[in-house]
Amino acid sequence: INRRTMLLGTGTLALGAAFHTRADAAEFTYKFANNLQTTHPLNIRLKEATDKILEESGGRLQINVFPSSQLGNDTETLTQLRSGATEFFSLSPLILSTLVPNAAISGIGFAFPDYAAVWKAMDGELGAYARAEIEKKGLVPMEKIWDNGFRQITSSSKPINTPDDLSGFKIRVPPSPLWQSMFTAFGAAPTTINFAEVYTALSTGTVDGQENPLAIASTAKLYEVQKNVAMTNHMWDGFWFLANKRSWEALPEDLREIVAKNLNGKADEQRADTAKLNDTVREELTKLGMTFTDPDKAAFRAKLKDAGFYSEWKGKFGDEAWGILEKAVGTSL
Ligand code: X2X
16 A cells, blocks of 8 residues: 555645655655754765755655754664664764774774874774674664764863863763773763763753863854863764664665765765864854863873773773774874
C-alpha cells in the first residue's frame, strides 16, 4: 500500500502532510543528530550536504538534521544510533570511546602540534585505524572526520595560567574516561556533564569551568556564563560522522554513494571554516567581555607526563595503536 493512498483516506493527515510534501515523497527519511548550535560551521556545512543529498537523489533520500541535542544528549543519542532510532550522528572520538575504547586515541593531550599534523593523521593511518575499530562495533563511519578544534579552558572564577591553577578546579568534562583522566592528571576536579547540560551547569555554578574550542564558546554563547579563557590548546577534537549499520545497508548502493560523497566532500570546507573561526573569534569574544591568557603549554604537558598520564594511556591503548599515533605525530609522547 502506497503512502499517498493512505494519506488521502485520512483527511486530517492529508492536510498535515501538505506541510511536509518532500518527506512524504521521499523513499527514505533519516535523522542526523548533533550537539551543536545551527550557527556552528558543522551545521552550516551539514545542511548544505543534506540539501545536496536530497537534490542528487531526486528526492528519494531526505536527511533531517536535529542540532542542539534536540533528540537527546550525546550519551542518549549514541544509544539511539545503535538501535537505529536515529540513523546518523556526529560524535567526538572520545565520547565514542565509551563504546569503542581505542577510538579515543586521537584525543591524547598535546599529541598534535597543529592542524596539518591532525589532518595528515586523521586522513591517514590513524584515522583508518580508528574507523576499523568503530566498524568492529557495528557502526558505519564516514571516511572524513569533521573538525571541532583545539580545546581551550574557560573559567568563571580565576584565570588559569599554570597547571597549579587547575588544582581542585571544578571543571566540566564530556562523558569520556580519557577526559576524566586528563583533568585528574592536571590535578583538577572534573565532573562529567553532557554538552546539552553545559550552559546550565555553568550558569548555576555546578562547575566553575569547561574546555572547548573557541568556535563553541562563541556559537553556544558560553561567554555569557564564563569570564576567562586560557589558550592551552591541550588537545584536538573532531566529529566522526556515524551511521547505524542497518539503516546504512537499507539504502541502495547509489544512495549510499551520494551520501558518502557529500558528507566526505563537505569536510574540507567545514575544517577550513572551523579553523578560521577558532582563529578569528578571539577578538569578538574579547569584545563580549572575555579575558584571554596564553599560558606556557609545555608546563601543562609536563604535568600530564609527571602524573603518569601518557604511560597509563599507552598501556590502555596498546602498542599497536600507540605506535600509529607516535608515527603520525613524529615524536615519542
Ligand atoms: O561536549 C563537548 O564539549 C563538545 C561539544 O566539544 C563535544 O562534542 C565533545
